Amino acid sequence: MSADPTTVRRPRRHDPGRRDRLVDTTLDVIAAQGVATATHRAIARAADVPLGSLTYHFGSLTELLAAAFTRHVDDVAARFDARMAAAPDRAAALEALVEHLTGDLLGSQRDLVLAVELYVAAARDAELRAVTQDWMSRSRRSLERHLDPVTAREVDALVEGLVLHSALSTDPMDAAQIRAALLRFAG
Amino acid sequence: MSADPTTVRRPRRHDPGRRDRLVDTTLDVIAAQGVATATHRAIARAADVPLGSLTYHFGSLTELLAAAFTRHVDDVAARFDARMAAAPDRAAALEALVEHLTGDLLGSQRDLVLAVELYVAAARDAELRAVTQDWMSRSRRSLERHLDPVTAREVDALVEGLVLHSALSTDPMDAAQIRAALLRFAG
DNA sequence: GGCGTATGTGTACGCTCGTTCCTATGAGCT
DNA sequence: AGCTCATAGGAACGAGCGTACACATACGCC
Numbered sequence: 001m002s003a004d005p006t007t008v009r010r011p012r013r014h015d016p017g018r019r020d021r022l023v024d025t026t027l028d029v030i031a032a033q034g035v036a037t038a039t040h041r042a043i044a045r046a047a048d049v050p051l052g053s054l055t056y057h058f059g060s061l062t063e064l065l066a067a068a069f070t071r072h073v074d075d076v077a078a079r080f081d082a083r084m085a086a087a088p089d090r091a092a093a094l095e096a097l098v099e100h101l102t103g104d105l106l107g108s109q110r111d112l113v114l115a116v117e118l119y120v121a122a123a124r125d126a127e128l129r130a131v132t133q134d135w136m137s138r139s140r141r142s143l144e145r146h147l148d149p150v151t152a153r154e155v156d157a158l159v160e161g162l163v164l165h166s167a168l169s170t171d172p173m174d175a176a177q178i179r180a181a182l183l184r185f186a187g
Numbered sequence: 188m189s190a191d192p193t194t195v196r197r198p199r200r201h202d203p204g205r206r207d208r209l210v211d212t213t214l215d216v217i218a219a220q221g222v223a224t225a226t227h228r229a230i231a232r233a234a235d236v237p238l239g240s241l242t243y244h245f246g247s248l249t250e251l252l253a254a255a256f257t258r259h260v261d262d263v264a265a266r267f268d269a270r271m272a273a274a275p276d277r278a279a280a281l282e283a284l285v286e287h288l289t290g291d292l293l294g295s296q297r298d299l300v301l302a303v304e305l306y307v308a309a310a311r312d313a314e315l316r317a318v319t320q321d322w323m324s325r326s327r328r329s330l331e332r333h334l335d336p337v338t339a340r341e342v343d344a345l346v347e348g349l350v351l352h353s354a355l356s357t358d359p360m361d362a363a364q365i366r367a368a369l370l371r372f373a374g
Numbered sequence: 375g376g377c378g379t380a381t382g383t384g385t386a387c388g389c390t391c392g393t394t395c396c397t398a399t400g401a402g403c404t
Numbered sequence: 405a406g407c408t409c410a411t412a413g414g415a416a417c418g419a420g421c422g423t424a425c426a427c428a429t430a431c432g433c434c
Binding site for chain 2: 124
């Protein structure tokens with residue numbers, strides 16, 4: 001019994017909530033480097049867990065990506081709907097929309113990047129496209145609290161364009177310009 | 188029979204035929220399967236050339252992708268500017284814009300997919316972002332033939348949103364709805 | 375003709391990837 | 405206590421990737 005282990009095992013046994021943490025870390029990796037670099041190994045490194053842990057908790061990489069994007073969409077859609085629900089009338093709803101766009105979405109490079117990455121990934125993967133469509137329909141439903149369906153749909157498309165424009169342009173529109181565009185359209 | 192120097196054209200040291208064909212095939216592969224699957228081997232297979240031919244003509248895969256997207260942007264931007272240049276007034280320009288969107292872009296699944304793929308790739312690659320920005324600025328300049336700069340910029344963002352919306356939605360807007368949205372905005 | 379160079383071709387290397395598989399551990403149950 | 409099985413851990417495999425490189429061919433030029 002003189003075998004005193006110089007090889008210290010990691011004390012990291014039984015980690016409840018690891019699955020949740022992996023989803024969060026996946027979003028971090030996507031936001032930081034893009035969905036193309038969100039590999040099992042990159043996520044495992046970022047979360048400081050062994051590689052096998054990922055395939056244990058998620059049957060495939062696509063399943064993990066879908067879980068991550070779903071969480072993000074739930075988060076953004078809930079925040080947006082809360083804003084719309086709190087607006088007393090149409091004018092307030094439009095201001096809340098501007099606030100959501102310029103504050104929440106465009107103010108956070110993270111949310112912006114995640115949106116574009118989701119757009120891209122959804123273009124090729126049916127499972128992810130369902131997540132995108134869910135986002136679109138929830139967004140439209142929130143808008144329809146104060147806008148007629150036709151306007152809601154058009155505003156939704158304009159918002160998508162503004163997001164893309166802000167993400168890719170070197171000379172993006174500022175908050176005042178975005179406000180002017182939205183009010184001109186639906187005000 | 189020796190060649191007569193007066194009738195023999197200057198020999199082409201570099202035959203551009205294959206290089207051009209490779210660029211076209213690259214666009215085909217991207218449109219069909221996405222930029223993520225546009226590998227050297229996939230393009231070589233599609234163009235029916237050996238693998239080494241790609242690295243001979245293009246120093247790297249990114250260089251090839253940039254050449255392909257550049258060609259596509261040149262093509263679309265030229266078509267659009269021709270439409271704008273031919274429009275006699277603002278109203279005709281808006282109709283031409285609607286026609287460009289619903290006819291050229293949205294009518295062709297290929298152009299639609301290529302646009303989204305470029306958006307995505309540009310979000311991560313600086314060289315491709317330059318191509319996207321060139322597209323945006325050319326598009327805006329074409330619009331400014333008949334629209335004031337502020338409106339041109341907003342219309343450009345709306346158009347991007349409509350393209351994305353059409354590419355990803357299961358229930359996309361039809362030509363009449365797109366026309367109504369654009370005219371409502373800028374008409 | 376012969377030569378030199380631009381162009382074309384096929385193979386191989388080193389790497390990263392998703393996924394599988396076997397072993398180890400410890401928390402909860404009896 | 406002892407058992408059991410969900411969880412944790414790490415190594416390995418086969419495939420596909422970008423790229424390098426050595427070798428083949430064609431053709432203008434002398």
